[in-house]
Amino acid sequence: MTTFPHHLLSIDDLGSDGIGEVLRVTDSFVEVGHRANPKVPALRGRTVATLFFEDSTRTRVSFETAAKRLSADVLSFAAGSSSVKKGESLRDTVETIEAMGIDAIIIRHPSSGAPARVARWVTSSSVINAGDGWHEHPTQALLDLYTVRQALGGGDEGVHRFKSLQVIIVGDIRHSRVARSQISAYAALGAEVTLVAPPTLLPPSLDGWPVVAVSHDIDKELPSADVVSLLRLQSERGSGEFVPSLREYTAGFGLTARRAAMLKPETLILHPGPMVRGVEIASEVADLPAAHITGQVSNGVAVRMALLFLMLGQGQAESSADA
Amino acid sequence: MPEPRGAEPTLVIRGGTVIDATGERRVDVAVVDGVVQATGEGLAVPPGATVLDAGGCVVAPGLVDLHVHLREPGHEEAETIETGTRAAALGGFTAVVAMPNTNPPLDSADAVRNVLDLAHAATAQVAVAGAITVGREGNHLAPMAELAALGVHLFTDDGAGVQSAGLMRRALEYARGLGVTLAQHCEDGTLACDGAMHEGAWSSRLGIPGMPALAEEVMVARDIALSRATGARIHFLHLSTAASIDLVRQAKAAGLAVTAEAAPHHFSLTDACAVDYDPVFKVNPPLRPQSDVDAVKAGLADGTIDAIATDHAPHAPEFKDLPFDLAPPGMLGLQTALALAITELGLPLSQVLALMSWQPAAIAGLDPESGGGQGGPIAPGSPANLCVIDPTATWTVDPMALASRSRNTPYAGRTLTGRVRHTVFRGEPVVVDGEATR
Numbered sequence: 001m002t003t004f005p006h007h008l009l010s011i012d013d014l015g016s017d018g019i020g021e022v023l024r025v026t027d028s029f030v031e032v033g034h035r036a037n038p039k040v041p042a043l044r045g046r047t048v049a050t051l052f053f054e055d056s057t058r059t060r061v062s063f064e065t066a067a068k069r070l071s072a073d074v075l076s077f078a079a080g081s082s083s084v085k086k087g088e089s090l091r092d093t094v095e096t097i098e099a100m101g102i103d104a105i106i107i108r109h110p111s112s113g114a115p116a117r118v119a120r121w122v123t124s125s126s127v128i129n130a131g132d133g134w135h136e137h138p139t140q141a142l143l144d145l146y147t148v149r150q151a152l153g154g155g156d157e158g159v160h161r162f163k164s165l166q167v168i169i170v171g172d173i174r175h176s177r178v179a180r181s182q183i184s185a186y187a188a189l190g191a192e193v194t195l196v197a198p199p200t201l202l203p204p205s206l207d208g209w210p211v212v213a214v215s216h217d218i219d220k221e222l223p224s225a226d227v228v229s230l231l232r233l234q235s236e237r238g239s240g241e242f243v244p245s246l247r248e249y250t251a252g253f254g255l256t257a258r259r260a261a262m263l264k265p266e267t268l269i270l271h272p273g274p275m276v277r278g279v280e281i282a283s284e285v286a287d288l289p290a291a292h293i294t295g296q297v298s299n300g301v302a303v304r305m306a307l308l309f310l311m312l313g314q315g316q317a318e319s320s321a322d323a
Numbered sequence: 324m325p326e327p328r329g330a331e332p333t334l335v336i337r338g339g340t341v342i343d344a345t346g347e348r349r350v351d352v353a354v355v356d357g358v359v360q361a362t363g364e365g366l367a368v369p370p371g372a373t374v375l376d377a378g379g380c381v382v383a384p385g386l387v388d389l390h391v392h393l394r395e396p397g398h399e400e401a402e403t404i405e406t407g408t409r410a411a412a413l414g415g416f417t418a419v420v421a422m423p424n425t426n427p428p429l430d431s432a433d434a435v436r437n438v439l440d441l442a443h444a445a446t447a448q449v450a451v452a453g454a455i456t457v458g459r460e461g462n463h464l465a466p467m468a469e470l471a472a473l474g475v476h477l478f479t480d481d482g483a484g485v486q487s488a489g490l491m492r493r494a495l496e497y498a499r500g501l502g503v504t505l506a507q508h509c510e511d512g513t514l515a516c517d518g519a520m521h522e523g524a525w526s527s528r529l530g531i532p533g534m535p536a537l538a539e540e541v542m543v544a545r546d547i548a549l550s551r552a553t554g555a556r557i558h559f560l561h562l563s564t565a566a567s568i569d570l571v572r573q574a575k576a577a578g579l580a581v582t583a584e585a586a587p588h589h590f591s592l593t594d595a596c597a598v599d600y601d602p603v604f605k606v607n608p609p610l611r612p613q614s615d616v617d618a619v620k621a622g623l624a625d626g627t628i629d630a631i632a633t634d635h636a637p638h639a640p641e642f643k644d645l646p647f648d649l650a651p652p653g654m655l656g657l658q659t660a661l662a663l664a665i666t667e668l669g670l671p672l673s674q675v676l677a678l679m680s681w682q683p684a685a686i687a688g689l690d691p692e693s694g695g696g697q698g699g700p701i702a703p704g705s706p707a708n709l710c711v712i713d714p715t716a717t718w719t720v721d722p723m724a725l726a727s728r729s730r731n732t733p734y735a736g737r738t739l740t741g742r743v744r745h746t747v748f749r750g751e752p753v754v755v756d757g758e759a760t761r
Contacts (some may be wrong), residue, residue, distance in 0.1 A: 092646045111646030112530035113600025118597075121644075133648070135530030180530060203527035204535070 172230030339377025385417025397426025620637030
């Protein structure tokens with residue numbers, strides 16, 4: 001068993017071995033999820049805190065459900081209801097929470113790098129990045145990988161099949177923490193990532209990024225793609241500053257029914273949500289069997305259980321996922 | 324200028340090598356009543372006179388910093404005139420130009436008079452830069468003539484560039500009439516947006532909103548055009564990009580009245596420093612890639628850049644204990660600037676001193692030719708604003724040991740070469756053996 005990182009701030013903290021391990025352990029927890037009582041005692045006596053400075057019901061509930069199914073205690077802090085509103089600094093908030101005896105802080109913050117700052121301030125807690133600014137959202141990328149691996153047949157053979165897999169990531173990569181994590185994660189497993197976006201929605205520099213190509217023409221990329229990963233276009237990006245309008249974006253980069261027909265039958269369509277039907281994906285495409293959008297959500301709890309188990313449950317003989 | 328007195332000197336700086344704009348010589352320097360009384364080899368020390376040992380050291384005109392934020396009034400939790408000028412003295416500076424982004428801003432005669440009063444007992448001369456526009460808001464010209472009458476020579480909205488080309492043109496025309504100099508913080512707001520670091524490979528990877536080099540360069544280009552059209556002098560604050568420096572190089576070759584400064588952090592640190600999201604490395608203009616760092620060094624070496632100015636910008640610790648994008652920009656500079664110049668630039672010490680003493684003194688209007696007592700040759704009758712530098716001493720930067728009220732130095736733990744041994748301000752030894760005397 002590899003040494004698992006103390007903090008998860010970015011996908012690079014895991015590397016390909018760490019990613020492989022999360023995916024492998026997730027299998028056990030998917031199985032746990034199918035039981036009548038989907039709960040294991042792996043993290044009994046442990047406490048995790050969710051600290052969300054941005055609204056995100058899906059990710060927060062997914063993490064909290066994962067922790068509870070591992071029998072951990074969960075403290076939930078939302079920026080709106082805590083003393084953060086009274087002007088308390090992030091550092092004071094974190095130090096106060098840690099003083100309550102916390103084993104892990106799961107943080108979402110609108111500022112890139114906020115989890116990295118928190119990791120510097122804590123004394124012993126693990127810090128898990130649940131999305132920071134435009135930087136990373138590692139658990140979303142792990143969940144995508146798990147979903148793809150499942151579709152490719154699961155097991156270690158599934159991981160092997162990421163090699164040379166043609167992945168295209170379409171949309172607002174510039175402002176997307178999901179894209180930054182996905183690119184690192186797919187590349188770590190040997191997939192070949194192509195970015196598809198208008199130049200205004202690409203990062204100013206791709207120096208050192210593990211991508212094989214950048215394209216401004218989605219129609220050229222679709223026929224050879226094995227995975228099409230769509231990103232949400234926030235409506236303010238389509239208000240004229242980055243693209244002239246949502247309508248023009250959809251015409252150029254939306255996965256319409258016409259474009260979906262260009263895909264190979266086995267191509268997977270992923271969307272991290274929340275999905276804007278009619279903009280980056282046509283409604284009828286989102287409902288195709290190839291679109292693994294709901295699957296992504298249900299796997300999210302299992303992936304996060306695996307992660308919490310690997311980060312907090314190591315060394316506890318009774319806390320095996322197979323118990 | 325007072326004539327040398329017949330009185331005995333009260334202070335003798337012994338055993339050093341004097342370097343000033345006129346050259347280099349092995350002489351002692353005797354001081355009385357705030358003025359250099361004599362220079363010469365083996366000067367006698369009268370009983371009771373203070374002796375400052377300058378063995379192995381260079382004795383130079385006091386350094387002049389064109390760009391400091393003393394924070395008083397308004398942000399005394401970060402710095403005061405007293406603590407800021409103590410840091411200045413420890414850094415070898417005998418004069419600093421205080422930026423007008425205080426609260427209230429220095430856009431009125433009352434506000435300027437207040438700072439000059441507060442600086443009365445300071446351990447370095449505090450010259451005030453006035454605001455170009457009321458409230459530094461870029462809309463209406465500040466009362467520049469009223470401020471000039473109080474001795475204000477530099478005007479700037481530093482922290483922000485004057486966005487309107489039309490207003491900047493009028494400001495330049497008006498300034499030319501007054502014989503004062505406008506200093507521009509070059510940053511086009513429509514390009515900078517809410518950028519928190521240099522836009523490039525690192526900002527893209529870290530997901531931090533970037534501020535492109537272009538934001539600086541288009542305003543440098545615009546203001547050079549405005550300077551050409553109006554014939555007015557302009558000084559460019561903290562230039563940080565290769566293209567900006569090239570534009571200034573061309574403007575100087577064309578004979579325009581432009582001067583420029585660069586900050587030590589722009590020749591010693593790169594944007595890669597942001598890798599851990601520590602806002603101690605957040606500054607505006609932002610840290611740039613190595614190619615720009617090299618261009619700043621080249622600009623200092625070939626004379627395109629006239630001065631090294633610190634942009635000393637203290638912030639209380641709680642403001643740097645924040646996520647990167649939420650923290651205010653700025654870093655301490657007064658106590659590390661000289662050592663960084665000696666350590667990083669590879670220039671002869673005389674050239675470093677030109678960049679840090681007599682050239683900035685002239686830009687600030689503090690030199691003898693402008694009627695001031697800073698940066699001048701060390702000769703009988705000249706005001707005794709001096710610093711004594713040990714150019715080979717090494718030391719390690721300890722944030723807790725700095726005189727500033729704030730701790731936001733990006734050089735914590737870094738070992739530097741070159742140390743200020745003594746500083747003499749108006750004849751008073753305000754730093755002796757590296758310690759402030761008050």
